[in-house]
Amino acid sequence: MQRASCISLFRWHPNATPFPLLPAGGPPDRWPLSGEYGFPMVNTPSQLPEESAAVFAILKHKAREIAAHLPEPDFYRDHAGDLALAHRRLDQDPLLCELRAFVIERLDDDFGHGIGHALKVAADAGALCLIEGARAGHSDAHVRRTSLICQAAGLLHDIRRKRPNHAVEGAHYARKALLTFPVDAGEIDAICYAIRNHEAFQRIKAPPTAIAGLMSDCLYDADKFRWGPDNFKDTLWDMVAFFNPSLSDFVARYPGGMQRLDEIKATFRSHTGKKYGPQMIDYGIRIGKELMTVILTEFCHMLE
Numbered sequence: 001m002q003r004a005s006c007i008s009l010f011r012w013h014p015n016a017t018p019f020p021l022l023p024a025g026g027p028p029d030r031w032p033l034s035g036e037y038g039f040p041m042v043n044t045p046s047q048l049p050e051e052s053a054a055v056f057a058i059l060k061h062k063a064r065e066i067a068a069h070l071p072e073p074d075f076y077r078d079h080a081g082d083l084a085l086a087h088r089r090l091d092q093d094p095l096l097c098e099l100r101a102f103v104i105e106r107l108d109d110d111f112g113h114g115i116g117h118a119l120k121v122a123a124d125a126g127a128l129c130l131i132e133g134a135r136a137g138h139s140d141a142h143v144r145r146t147s148l149i150c151q152a153a154g155l156l157h158d159i160r161r162k163r164p165n166h167a168v169e170g171a172h173y174a175r176k177a178l179l180t181f182p183v184d185a186g187e188i189d190a191i192c193y194a195i196r197n198h199e200a201f202q203r204i205k206a207p208p209t210a211i212a213g214l215m216s217d218c219l220y221d222a223d224k225f226r227w228g229p230d231n232f233k234d235t236l237w238d239m240v241a242f243f244n245p246s247l248s249d250f251v252a253r254y255p256g257g258m259q260r261l262d263e264i265k266a267t268f269r270s271h272t273g274k275k276y277g278p279q280m281i282d283y284g285i286r287i288g289k290e291l292m293t294v295i296l297t298e299f300c301h302m303l304e
């Protein structure tokens with residue numbers, strides 16, 4: 001197949017639905033995980049698993065090379081101090097250390113939403129909370145405690161990631177789990193509200209308190225920051241390893257995934273998330289576009 005026809009193949013699927021191959025009523029292991037992430041796939045065995053695995057390994061390397069040439073997103077430069085504090089507390093605060101150990105024991109780590117994802121979300125959510133709490137005029141002590149509790153929500157938010165309605169199930173799970181941790185009832189309510197409302201493209205209920213609303217917005221935005229470069233550096237390849245798609249299937253789903261990335265830009269909720277989130281997503285989209293060019297030029301023969 002010549003390159004031109006490969007490009008045509010790609011363009012035949014500009015509006016691919018998220019799950020075009022989803023079998024109605026299929027067995028549970030063929031169902032996709034709930035459709036939050038950018039590149040949904042079903043667990044369909046590849047026809048050429050070894051060859052596909054080799055190609056995906058190359059593509060992962062290429063994606064990371066492309067990402068390495070992009071500037072650091074402005075959020076990490078402009079708010080380095082808040083992020084440093086959030087990272088330090090993840091390593092040193094007793095509550096977060098205990099919760100982190102709890103999550104590591106219980107979180108599936110094989111499909112892109114494991115402990116690495118949880119730690120990044122917890123760090124960014126904590127920083128966002130520091131910024132947003134200060135903007136709202138809360139006292140330093142109040143802001144710091146709210147940020148810490150938001151980091152706890154970040155650690156726990158995908159604890160039920162492989163379940164349908166994982167946000168709702170995760171909130172139920174967190175409510176029970178947190179009874180053994182040093183957090184009060186109001187803080188548990190806020191954590192559970194934030195976890196319940198962290199999934200994209202879903203309706204959200206009104207927050208029980210203003211502080212729960214602030215925490216929820218920060219958790220959501222930190223989670224969606226991951227749809228930027230992180231999606232192509234890490235998440236996508238962990239999901240590929242889990243779902244084992246053929247390259248053709250991967251390519252067929254690519255336009256739908258890219259479209260979802262574009263759509264997520266308008267959903268950031270906090271002032272700071274709205275300011276910095278779209279840039280991160282745009283960086284992800286740039287990586288995704290360059291990566292597709294690599295696929296169409298170097299692996300065209302596998303798309304016949």
Ligand SMILES: [Fe+2]
Binds near residue numbers: 157161166167199
């Ligand atoms: Fe999630």
Ligand SMILES: [Fe+2]
Binds near residue numbers: 113117121157158223
């Ligand atoms: Fe997440």
